[in-house]
Amino acid sequence: MKELREYTMxxxxxxxxxxxxxxxxxxxxxxxxxxxxxxxxxxxxxxxLQMACxxxxxxxxxxxxxxxxxxxxxxxxxxxxxxxxxxxxxxxDADLCVVIADGLSALAANRHAVPLLRxxxxxxxxxxxxxxxxxxxxxxxxxxxxxxxxxxxxxxVLIGERPGLSSPDSLGAYLTWxxxxxxxxxxxxxxxxxxxAGLGYPExxxxxxxxxxxxxxxxxxxxxxxxxxxxxxxx
Amino acid sequence: MSSFRATAAGKVxxxxxxxxxxxxxxxxxxxxxxxxxxxxxxxxxxxxxxxxADVPLRVFLQEPLVPxxxxxxSRVIFDSHDxxxxxxxxxxTVGEFRxxxxxxxxxxxxxxxxxxxxLPEMAAAxxxxxxxxxxxxxxxxxxxxxxxxxxxxxxxxxxxxxxxNHPTDDPRGIIAxxxxxxxxxxxxxxxxINPVADQVDRVELLLRLLDRLRETYSIPMQSCVLAxxxxxxxxxxxxxxxxxxFQSIAGTEAANTSFGVNIQLLDEVHDxxxxxxxGENIMYFETGQGSALSANAHHGMDQQTAEAxxxxxxxxxxxxxxxxxxxxxxxxxxxxxKQILRAGLEDHxxxxxxxxxMGCDVCYTNHAEADQDDMDTLLTLLGAAGVNYIxxxxxxxxxxxxxxxxxxxxxxxxxxxxxxxxAPEFExxxxxxxxxxxxxxxxxx
Numbered sequence: 040m041k042e043l044r045e046y047t048m049x050x051x052x053x054x055x056x057x058x059x060x061x062x063x064x065x066x067x068x069x070x071x072x073x074x075x076x077x078x079x080x081x082x083x084x085x086x087x088l089q090m091a092c093x094x095x096x097x098x099x100x101x102x103x104x105x106x107x108x109x110x111x112x113x114x115x116x117x118x119x120x121x122x123x124x125x126x127x128x129x130x131x132d133a134d135l136c137v138v139i140a141d142g143l144s145a146l147a148a149n150r151h152a153v154p155l156l157r158x159x160x161x162x163x164x165x166x167x168x169x170x171x172x173x174x175x176x177x178x179x180x181x182x183x184x185x186x187x188x189x190x191x192x193x194x195x196v197l198i199g200e201r202p203g204l205s206s207p208d209s210l211g212a213y214l215t216w217x218x219x220x221x222x223x224x225x226x227x228x229x230x231x232x233x234x235x236a237g238l239g240y241p242e243x244x245x246x247x248x249x250x251x252x253x254x255x256x257x258x259x260x261x262x263x264x265x266x267x268x269x270x271x272x273x274x
Numbered sequence: 275m276s277s278f279r280a281t282a283a284g285k286v287x288x289x290x291x292x293x294x295x296x297x298x299x300x301x302x303x304x305x306x307x308x309x310x311x312x313x314x315x316x317x318x319x320x321x322x323x324x325x326x327a328d329v330p331l332r333v334f335l336q337e338p339l340v341p342x343x344x345x346x347x348s349r350v351i352f353d354s355h356d357x358x359x360x361x362x363x364x365x366x367t368v369g370e371f372r373x374x375x376x377x378x379x380x381x382x383x384x385x386x387x388x389x390x391x392x393l394p395e396m397a398a399a400x401x402x403x404x405x406x407x408x409x410x411x412x413x414x415x416x417x418x419x420x421x422x423x424x425x426x427x428x429x430x431x432x433x434x435x436x437x438x439n440h441p442t443d444d445p446r447g448i449i450a451x452x453x454x455x456x457x458x459x460x461x462x463x464x465x466x467i468n469p470v471a472d473q474v475d476r477v478e479l480l481l482r483l484l485d486r487l488r489e490t491y492s493i494p495m496q497s498c499v500l501a502x503x504x505x506x507x508x509x510x511x512x513x514x515x516x517x518x519x520f521q522s523i524a525g526t527e528a529a530n531t532s533f534g535v536n537i538q539l540l541d542e543v544h545d546x547x548x549x550x551x552x553g554e555n556i557m558y559f560e561t562g563q564g565s566a567l568s569a570n571a572h573h574g575m576d577q578q579t580a581e582a583x584x585x586x587x588x589x590x591x592x593x594x595x596x597x598x599x600x601x602x603x604x605x606x607x608x609x610x611x612k613q614i615l616r617a618g619l620e621d622h623x624x625x626x627x628x629x630x631x632m633g634c635d636v637c638y639t640n641h642a643e644a645d646q647d648d649m650d651t652l653l654t655l656l657g658a659a660g661v662n663y664i665x666x667x668x669x670x671x672x673x674x675x676x677x678x679x680x681x682x683x684x685x686x687x688x689x690x691x692x693x694x695x696x697a698p699e700f701e702x703x704x705x706x707x708x709x710x711x712x713x714x715x716x717x718x719x
Contacts, residue, residue: 043454046718047440047447050669050681051454058686060669068646068669072678075640113605113641114304143641202640203676 071204078144078207080109083175091153098170106176119178128188133169136191140177144199144208151210151233152197158244183218194218209234214250216260226261280325287321293339297576298322299402301616305564305577305607327369327403334395340573345527346537351586360391368399375412382415389629394586397624398579409623410659416626420594422496422553424462424697427631427662432694434666434685436461439468439674443476445483449717451668456707458682460666462700463595464518466498477501478514485515491710494699498558507543518558518594519547525583528571544591555594562599563617564607582624589630596625597633602677604639611648618652622661633663637679653680657688
């Protein structure tokens with residue numbers, strides 16, 4: 040039944056030993072799970088990201104959430120949504136604050152955040168940008184606190200998504216207008232599934248810049264913006 | 275409000291009310307820690323369990339955990355309580371109730387008759403005093419049999435929901451997974467698709483696809499597209515072939531509100547689907563510990579008690595299928611394999627004790643401390659406990675929802691190990707399925 044595989048990426052037509060899975064199938068699954076597990080425990084490559092940003096002429100700012108380590112991060116989502124105590128941030132009055140966070144897959148942030156920004160930022164020539172914030176043990180909502188403290192009008196959080204077996208390095212991009220602590224997820228717009236086998240950088244950048252422009256024009260993000268915005272068809 | 279206490283290791287522990295007592299008596303899990311309702315330490319938990327064992331069952335009838343006036347799930351639970359069915363255990367404490375459940379006297383028939391008299395909170399309470407082997411032994415006595423085109427829950431049978439999800443709802447991709455599953459003897463509980471997009475056109479298209487498959491090859495099966503209930507209702511009103519009506523539900527009114535449902539809506543759709551006269555038991559519910567907390571709608575209850583209350587709501591509709599999606603919610607609610615395993619067995623036990631046809635989505639996400647070995651363990655224990663059905667996902671990898679459940683091969687394993695068979699109608703059809711396969715492949719053209 041191998042031909043079934045032509046029609047779906049699902050694991051159909053697998054080899055058998057008796058009624059159980061054949062050795063090769065079991066090992067392939069274990070490898071995929073191992074990659075996903077390693078992605079969860081991968082750390083944000085701060086020196087690498089700093090260097091890549093500085094090469095592009097972008098300033099960086101290093102931040103931590105209130106979750107001290109990965110175990111705490113996994114058990115206490117509320118701490119990952121707040122900044123560590125005594126975090127001091129200065130007002131920037133930027134149009135857009137960009138945050139790169141590890142989320143549930145630092146692998147995704149390490150691989151895809153800077154290449155995506157390289158495609159996106161040239162599409163936003165007249166935007167005043169803050170420094171790129173590198174956030175460790177962060178969740179999406181931490182971007183609200185960062186941007187509010189920096190007095191930015193909008194925040195874009197690029198964050199590693201929960202790794203799947205076929206995509207340990209999928210990046211999500213969350214956009215929030217007028218961010219402040221307490222914003223709900225319904226007030227954000229999201230583009231997800233950014234990785235090699237998913238949404239490519241140019242297309243993701245194109246969709247993000249369309250969303251950003253519409254959000255700035257209509258001064259809102261979330262369900263309302265999604266309903267009002269008819270995105271150009273994917274090329 | 276009552277107050278409760280127990281002395282453990284020379285110290286007296288006080289528990290201000292029943293809700294607090296239940297939470298502190300609950301075996302450790304991350305969601306209760308996150309909610310701030312868990313016992314401070316292991317000794318406190320043991321003391322709470324001792325205090326809980328001494329609480330008379332009738333106290334649960336006097337002290338609703340969520341006020342009757344504020345919560346429609348509480349109203350359903352209390353209004354549907356059957357005092358006559360409760361009478362045989364009315365004088366027992368929670369601890370005595372556990373002993374009774376394990377006794378020879380508590381046969382499957384006795385427990386089935388008792389079910390309408392048991393409040394969900396009583397089921398949750400007694401489960402907190404039970405070890406894994408108790409949860410298995412008592413649940414295994416109870417058969418809850420439901421019928422549509424197949425009969426689910428018969429002794430010696432184990433069924434599966436074939437879950438052929440596809441990341442873009444591509445009909446051929448879905449059919450490829452369905453065929454793979456049918457060949458591996460999966461799909462006798464339901465073929466149920468989680469659609470990517472909650473749109474009525476999509477739902478109708480997928481329902482018609484499955485109905486054509488069923489009619490062309492005379493498969494004794496039921497289909498379901500697990501969109502929001504309002505979308506399924508719209509499809510039904512358009513004349514789409516709706517077999518089972520699906521909805522996720524939780525144990526408080528506020529949590530259900532966050533799912534966009536209430537009892538009036540569930541009643542309305544249930545009545546409409548029954549009007550189609552396609553089968554007897556027509557509802558399909560999914561639940562899971564932590565859903566009330568994640569909607570900030572737990573009212574200070576521990577997550578296992580809130581979960582049991584969802585079953586109190588489910589039984590109003592005499593559903594065909596109910597399953598907990600036990601490990602889907604993530605490690606902030608059930609941290610590791612140990613917590614997922616216990617929660618799965620608790621949910622199965624509580625559902626069966628309350629008279630529900632319980633299945634289980636034996637599953638985990640990649641950020642939980644769990645792996646396939648943990649799922650094998652839970653699957654094996656649920657098989658021993660007489661679970662009605664499990665999931666059948668190609669290779670255990672749901673490529674749309676991005677989590678790991680049980681595979682077609684896992685179902686074959688547990689059937690082979692424990693001598694279990696598919697639903698009788700489906701088993702009879704399987705004898706012809708190999709012969710029909712070349713024709714079925716034509717669906718992919």
